[in-house]
Amino acid sequence: MRRVHVCACLLALGSLVASVVASPQDRDAGAETEAVTPMPPAPDSQTDSEIAAESQSKLPVRRVVLYKTGVGYFEHLGEVRGDQTVGIDFTSGQLNDVLQSLTVLDLGGGRITAVDYNSEAPFTQRLGMLRLPLTEQTNISRFYGALRGARLEVHSGTNVITGRLLSVERKTRVSGGTTLEVDVITLVSDSGDVRSVEITPGVTVRLADRDVDQEVGRYLSLLASVRQQDLRRMVISTSGSGERKLFVSYISEVPIWKTTYRVVLPSKAGDEPLLQGWAIVDNTVGEDWDNVELSLVAGAPQSFIEQLSQPYYSRRPVVPLPQTAQLTPQTHESAMLGGLGSLAGTVADSSGAVIANAQVRIFDSAGNLIGSKRSDSQGHYEFDDMPGAIYKLQVTRPGFQTAVINGLSLGGGSEVTQNVQMQVGSVSETVEVSAQTQKAETETDEAEVASTPAPEAGSGTELGGARSYGIGSGSGGGVGSAYGGGILRALTASVPAAAKGQELGDLFEYKLKDRVTIRKNESALVPILQAKIKAEKVSLWNASSGSQFPLRALWITNSSGLTLDGGSFSVIEDNAFAGEGLTDPIKPDEKRLISYAADLGVRVNSRQESDPQRVTEVRIIRGMMIQTSELRQKTIYTVRDDDSTARTVLIEHPLRAGWVIGKDSAQPEETTSSVYRFRVSVKPKADTSLALVESRPIESNYALTNLTSNQIEMFVHQGSINAQIEEAFRKIVARKAVVAGLDAGLAKRANEKQQIYDDQQRIRENLKALKGTAEERALTERYTKQLSDQETQLETLQRESADLQTKRDQAQAQLDNMIQNLSLDTTL
Numbered sequence: 001m002r003r004v005h006v007c008a009c010l011l012a013l014g015s016l017v018a019s020v021v022a023s024p025q026d027r028d029a030g031a032e033t034e035a036v037t038p039m040p041p042a043p044d045s046q047t048d049s050e051i052a053a054e055s056q057s058k059l060p061v062r063r064v065v066l067y068k069t070g071v072g073y074f075e076h077l078g079e080v081r082g083d084q085t086v087g088i089d090f091t092s093g094q095l096n097d098v099l100q101s102l103t104v105l106d107l108g109g110g111r112i113t114a115v116d117y118n119s120e121a122p123f124t125q126r127l128g129m130l131r132l133p134l135t136e137q138t139n140i141s142r143f144y145g146a147l148r149g150a151r152l153e154v155h156s157g158t159n160v161i162t163g164r165l166l167s168v169e170r171k172t173r174v175s176g177g178t179t180l181e182v183d184v185i186t187l188v189s190d191s192g193d194v195r196s197v198e199i200t201p202g203v204t205v206r207l208a209d210r211d212v213d214q215e216v217g218r219y220l221s222l223l224a225s226v227r228q229q230d231l232r233r234m235v236i237s238t239s240g241s242g243e244r245k246l247f248v249s250y251i252s253e254v255p256i257w258k259t260t261y262r263v264v265l266p267s268k269a270g271d272e273p274l275l276q277g278w279a280i281v282d283n284t285v286g287e288d289w290d291n292v293e294l295s296l297v298a299g300a301p302q303s304f305i306e307q308l309s310q311p312y313y314s315r316r317p318v319v320p321l322p323q324t325a326q327l328t329p330q331t332h333e334s335a336m337l338g339g340l341g342s343l344a345g346t347v348a349d350s351s352g353a354v355i356a357n358a359q360v361r362i363f364d365s366a367g368n369l370i371g372s373k374r375s376d377s378q379g380h381y382e383f384d385d386m387p388g389a390i391y392k393l394q395v396t397r398p399g400f401q402t403a404v405i406n407g408l409s410l411g412g413g414s415e416v417t418q419n420v421q422m423q424v425g426s427v428s429e430t431v432e433v434s435a436q437t438q439k440a441e442t443e444t445d446e447a448e449v450a451s452t453p454a455p456e457a458g459s460g461t462e463l464g465g466a467r468s469y470g471i472g473s474g475s476g477g478g479v480g481s482a483y484g485g486g487i488l489r490a491l492t493a494s495v496p497a498a499a500k501g502q503e504l505g506d507l508f509e510y511k512l513k514d515r516v517t518i519r520k521n522e523s524a525l526v527p528i529l530q531a532k533i534k535a536e537k538v539s540l541w542n543a544s545s546g547s548q549f550p551l552r553a554l555w556i557t558n559s560s561g562l563t564l565d566g567g568s569f570s571v572i573e574d575n576a577f578a579g580e581g582l583t584d585p586i587k588p589d590e591k592r593l594i595s596y597a598a599d600l601g602v603r604v605n606s607r608q609e610s611d612p613q614r615v616t617e618v619r620i621i622r623g624m625m626i627q628t629s630e631l632r633q634k635t636i637y638t639v640r641d642d643d644s645t646a647r648t649v650l651i652e653h654p655l656r657a658g659w660v661i662g663k664d665s666a667q668p669e670e671t672t673s674s675v676y677r678f679r680v681s682v683k684p685k686a687d688t689s690l691a692l693v694e695s696r697p698i699e700s701n702y703a704l705t706n707l708t709s710n711q712i713e714m715f716v717h718q719g720s721i722n723a724q725i726e727e728a729f730r731k732i733v734a735r736k737a738v739v740a741g742l743d744a745g746l747a748k749r750a751n752e753k754q755q756i757y758d759d760q761q762r763i764r765e766n767l768k769a770l771k772g773t774a775e776e777r778a779l780t781e782r783y784t785k786q787l788s789d790q791e792t793q794l795e796t797l798q799r800e801s802a803d804l805q806t807k808r809d810q811a812q813a814q815l816d817n818m819i820q821n822l823s824l825d826t827t828l
Contacts, residue, residue, distance in 0.1 A: 059086045059236070059248060063293040065509075066281065068565065071097070072254035074285075080110070080246045085237045089286035090117075094252040095232050101251040110240020117234040130222075132215050140199070141183055144168040151208040152187060154197050161195050162208065163187035232286075255282040257296050259528075259567030261583075263554065265537070267574060275560060277529030279510065283518040290517050296499070296510040296528060298565040298585065341410035344382040345418040347375045347395055354379025355422060358397040359619075359825060362408075365390050369699045370658050372617070372628060385671060386410040387657050393418060393435075396619075398825065401425035404432040427823060428622055499528040508563035531560035539599040541639075542652040542675070548603045550649060551595035552579065558586045571596045591670075593650070601643030602682070604651065609634040613698070615720035620728075620824040625702040627720055632695045633659075639680050640687040649680045651690060658696050665693040704819045709733050720828070728822055735815040742808035749801045756790045756797075763787055 063075035080086060090098055095117065104112050132146045145168050154161045166186040173180055183199045197203060207213040238246060262276040279296050283289050347358045358375040362383055370391065375381045393405040400422040410416055423431060499510040510528040518524045534557040541550035554571070558564055564586040571578040579597030586592050610633050617628040641647050652675040653668075661667065661676065668676035682688045702711075712729050715721040721729070763783045770776040 057084065057086045058287075059088055059246065061287055061289055061292050063295075064289055065295040065297060066254060066257045067507075068256060068298045070253060070256045071251050072285075073251050074249065076246075076248040078246055079243050080106075080238050080240075081243050082241060083113075083237075083239050085235055086246065088234045088236070088248065090232045090234060090252070091284075091286045092232055094285060097252045098234065098250045101249075103247075103249045104236060105247045106238055106240060106244055107247055108240060108242065108244025110238050110244050112236065113239045114237040115234060116237070117232055130215055130219055132212075132219060134219055141168060141170060144183065144185055144199075147207075147212065150212045152185075153206040153208045154185075154187065155204040155206070156197060156200075156202065161187055161189070161197060163189035163193070163195065166194070252285060255284055257281050259298075259565040261529075261564070261567060261569035263535070263556075263569055263571045265535075265571065265573040265578070272532040273535045273554070273556075275529065275531055275533045275556075275564075276527070277564070279526050279528045280523065281518060281526060282523040283520055286520065288517070288519045291515045292517070294512045294516045294526070296512075298508045298510075298563065341386050341388065341414045341416060342382065342384045343386060343391075343393075343408065343410055343416050343418060344380070345420060346379045347381065347397075347420045347422065348379055349400070349422055349424070355397055355400070358395055358400075358420075358422070360420075361394045361396075362386075363392045363394065364657075365392075367392075368658070369628070369697050371660060372697050385655070385660060385676075387655065388673070389657075393420070395420045395422060396427055396825070397422060398427060398823065399424065400427070401429040401431050402427055404430055405435050406432060408435045499526075508565070510562075510565075529560065529562060529564075531562070533557065534559050536648070538593075539602050539647050539649045540593060540595055540652070541602075541604040541649060543606055543654075547598075548605055550599045550602055550604055552597040552599045553593050553595040553650070555591065555593050555650070556586075557591045558588055561588050563587055569594065569596070599647070601641065601645075602647050602649060603640045603642065604637060604649065606635055606637045609636070615718070615828055616697075617827050618721060618725060618824065619826075620704070620725070620822050623704050623819045623822075625704060627700045627702070629698045629700065630695050631698060632693065635692045635694070637678075637680070637690040637692075638687060639682045639689070641682040641684055644684050646684055647682050649682060651678045651680055652676070653678060653692060656694075659694045660696075662693040662695055666690055704729075704732060704822070707732055707736070722826060722828060725824060725826065728824070732815070732818055732822075735811065735818055739808060739811045739815055742804055742811055745804045746801060746808060749797050749804065753794060753797050753801075756794055760787060760790055 057080075059076040059078045061074055062077040065073040067073070076088060078086065102115070104115065106112055134143070134146050138146075144165065148165050148167065150165055152163070152165050164187065166188050169184050169186070170181055171184050173182060184196050185199060185205075186194060186196045188194055199205075207216065236246070236248065238244075258280040260278050260280065262274075262278075264274040264276070266273060281294070281296070343362070347355045347360065349355055354375075356375055356377050356379060358379070358381075359372070360375060360381040361372045362370045364370050370386075371383050373381045373383065387410075389410065391408040391410055393408055395403040395405075401424070403420050403422050405418060405420065408416065408418060418435060499512045502509055502511070512526060512528070516524065516526060536555040538553050538555050539550040540553040545551075564583070566583055566585045568580060568582055570580040581594055581596040583592065583594045610631075613629050613631055615627050616630045619626040619628075635653065637651050639647075639649050639651075650669070655671065655673070655675055666678055669679040670677045678690055678692070680688060680690050707729060712721075712726060712733065715729075716726055763786060767780060767783055770779055
């Protein structure tokens, strides 16, 4: 649900120790404390415990700091005398936070002897301690059932029955045609008689056993205590001599304070709008805030709830002793890179001379090409509007080794400089290095930050520190009426700035100049800001809204010097309500759009046109042809002003990874992590258009070893290669044809040799079959002659195959050299 934990208490402790070390004169000079107020005497109707609680003196609240995450830091300061005890009231919901964060200091040399509070076990557990088996939710039947065995005295009219309760039964009877359910109890008298009595409104039952009567009384007391369980009192016992100051601090869960603003637009040209901020504060704790210092802190410090006030009952398990205790190291992911960044640099050789016309490409972490540029005559390159990510930069130039820079972190609005030094060599050689980026000097120097003066004492930076508790003299007042120069002048005069704002580490504090009083269970609206701001009135349109009408918006620059907490705002224009909206926190000098109404006087629509993909560049390296193509998309926005006044329209165009706005296209006024914003001015009763051209590079790879005549014809038809590349490709295809012809000749001779081998095997099988036949002699001579002729053919085929293989190897080597040595880098 919420929570903030208290580094605040540690700050309080450190500040107060410093105040104790100071001399009493220094501490008393500006410190006005209040003596502990004795409580009025308790009325006679109070119980003994209530009278004892009210007899304690109360320590008043003197300072309250409320955090945006639903926690409050409280300080009590008062005087004690001798061995005095003081009390502080809490609600049950506060108690766990108080126990977890309580700091108590006796600033006059005394000591704290005890801190007590009324702790209570869970209600169900306290019921379990009774001898009666009753629950919180019971009825008359269950009640009688719990009394079984007890002595009762039952009066029904003039009859009196005394005995022990045996049972309780619910029976049904019919009376006057109506079916009724009634409870019937059965008693056993001392003489052994068993009597049953129907419990009706006219029957009276008295508990005759004193012990049972006392148990029922305890049960009823527990039920009554449920109504009072929300109030807890903590009693602090001190020991010392004389009058001393007692300081107590703690945190507590409180309702989240809320911020709301008023923006009053001027009616006179040249005047700046007035921004007025209010905070809504609720006091739901156990005490009044009477004349307290109030600070409101925007931020999200961590906190949690631990049920320290709840008594726990648990069995303790027996576990073996661990042999080793090991902790696994862990890492924590860094923050996301939000927004757009830019990358620029200079390409130079080892002597420092700039290299013009070098090909500079940027890839994402998956190896996809994101952008491609060439260095200009000064060796400079630049990539703009890069979404937050990790990139790789590749730089190539004939005559130099390929340079690769890994791990370029872009985004978050940063401007990164990455110079590249290239070494003389072959493009096929690659030198990879890690990025060593230089961000533009946009942040404050650390030495300058270190020399910034510390916030003045008494602010939220010293929570719990000794400070002046005197009542401030600042003036206040309600909102004035629109007199004289109008509501803008009236507000300026009647509601001065009521809070001092300052940074508080990662947080921001509004410290009210005047003390405030907010009674228990009451709320208040307190002014925290009033300042002139810079603002431009615009109309904001985004296609995702689904409407042709833009939003009326203010493009404000927070020139108040304060951090504006997130909240709602209302816009006042021409002394009338113009609309309202919400805003996130805004830092000083930050520019932000806040919308508050629909602009029905302007209409916007859009349409898209896509150009066919075309090849823009061809590179051939290491037997691969790399074609860089470009997708182009054109978006046309048409704006129509039907009103009688001119409009400034901001059009939000989606930002897509890999797509870039062309340099010949309109450029955005500003860029967020998800959209470009383009400014369009339109005259009354007229229309205008905005044309945006985006492009996205795509790479396609082709292996030249697989090149065919059909592919060449396709490339020529598509216009994706020029005449120089076509000529080189046809030479490669011709050389591949020579290799293919030699491969065919080798295959033919291998087939002929295989046929001879097969025939010789047949002849040998026949010779084996002739053994002992009459035809053996004649056929043996014939087969021997055939084998001799085939051996001669085999020798001839082997010589031809060896010759063809030599020629084939030479042709393949020429083809490989032709492919490997072909290096082109051409822009089409």
